[in-house]
Amino acid sequence: MQRKRSRIIPTVMHAARELRRKSTPAEDDLWVALRGQQLGGFQFRRQHPVGPFILDFYCPKKRLCIELDGPIHDQQQERDQARTEALATLKIRVIRFRNEEIFLDLEGVLGRIAAELSHPKP
Numbered sequence: 001m002q003r004k005r006s007r008i009i010p011t012v013m014h015a016a017r018e019l020r021r022k023s024t025p026a027e028d029d030l031w032v033a034l035r036g037q038q039l040g041g042f043q044f045r046r047q048h049p050v051g052p053f054i055l056d057f058y059c060p061k062k063r064l065c066i067e068l069d070g071p072i073h074d075q076q077q078e079r080d081q082a083r084t085e086a087l088a089t090l091k092i093r094v095i096r097f098r099n100e101e102i103f104l105d106l107e108g109v110l111g112r113i114a115a116e117l118s119h120p121k122p
Contacts, residue, residue: 009052023047026068026099027056033110040117050090053083058092062117065094068102093119 023031027046034044034057044066048058057066065087069080084094095116101109 009049024068024070024099026070026102029102029106030057030066030068030109033106034113039110040114042117050087050092053087055087055092059117062119063092064113064116065092066113067094067096068099069096070099 023046031046033039035046037043042059042061045058045060046056048055050058055065056068058064059066067080080096087094093116095112097109097112
């Protein structure tokens, strides 16, 4: 029996690939800490397409999305909230961190992610 896969919009897939190539310094730093199942043995994907969205980091086993917010997010809080709500309808939890948190307190960020991973998936 084949597993049903969600349809990935080709333009979203292309955009995700581009975002992987042009990652921000904060994304690079967090990816170094998450890749290779380093955090509690959980696998993460970066710039992962889900429907029309591209998730900065995604743990499929726990249906957990990690979003990193740079300065542009100060002007798009309503849009970010709508996106979070849309992902919640897909049973994906979203946690957000400011880029500065990655640079100033990466260990604290990883601790908060680990705490989220300890919750049962939605």
